[in-house]
Amino acid sequence: MTDCVFCKIVAGEIPSSRVAETDRLFAFRDIQPHAPTHVLLIPKEHVADSAADLGPDDAGWLAELMGLAATIAKDEGLEAGWRIVTNVGPAAGQTVFHVHFHLMGGWTDR
Numbered sequence: 001m002t003d004c005v006f007c008k009i010v011a012g013e014i015p016s017s018r019v020a021e022t023d024r025l026f027a028f029r030d031i032q033p034h035a036p037t038h039v040l041l042i043p044k045e046h047v048a049d050s051a052a053d054l055g056p057d058d059a060g061w062l063a064e065l066m067g068l069a070a071t072i073a074k075d076e077g078l079e080a081g082w083r084i085v086t087n088v089g090p091a092a093g094q095t096v097f098h099v100h101f102h103l104m105g106g107w108t109d110r
C-alpha cells in the first residue's frame with residue numbers, strides 16, 4: 001500500500017529501529033512507547049488493515065509471529081512479564097491500518 005507508514009518502514013523508506021526480521025515478519029520499536037520495552041510486530045506484506053480481517057489463511061504467519069514475540073521477549077529480558085495487544089478500529093485506539101501487534105513489557109513497579 002503506497003500510503004501506509006508500516007509498508008514504508010518495511011520498504012526502508014521510513015527509518016525504524018529494527019528488533020528482528022524474518023522472511024514474512026518485521027519487528028521494530030514503537031516510536032512512542034507505552035512501556036519500558038514496546039516492540040511492534042507486523043507481517044511485511046499488507047495482508048490486512050486490522051485483526052478484524054484475519055482468517056484461517058493467516059494461521060501460518062500468525063503462529064510465526066507469536067513465536068517471534070516469545071523470542072524477542074526473552075532477548076529483551078522480559079521474563080517477569082509481557083503482553084501482546086492488537087487494537088482494532090479507531091474506538092480501540094488503532095491509528096495505523098496495517099495489522100500489527102504490540103509487545104510490551106519491562107515494568108519493574110508491578
Ligand code: AMP
Binds near residue numbers: 033086
Ligand atoms: P495503533 O494505535 O494500535 O494503531 O498502533 C500504532 C503504533 O504505531 C503507535 O503506538 C505508534 O506510536 C506507532 N508508530 C507510528 N508511526 C511509527 C513509526 N514511524 N515508527 C515506529 N512506530 C510508529
Ligand code: ZN
Binds near residue numbers: 005097098
Ligand atoms: Zn501497510
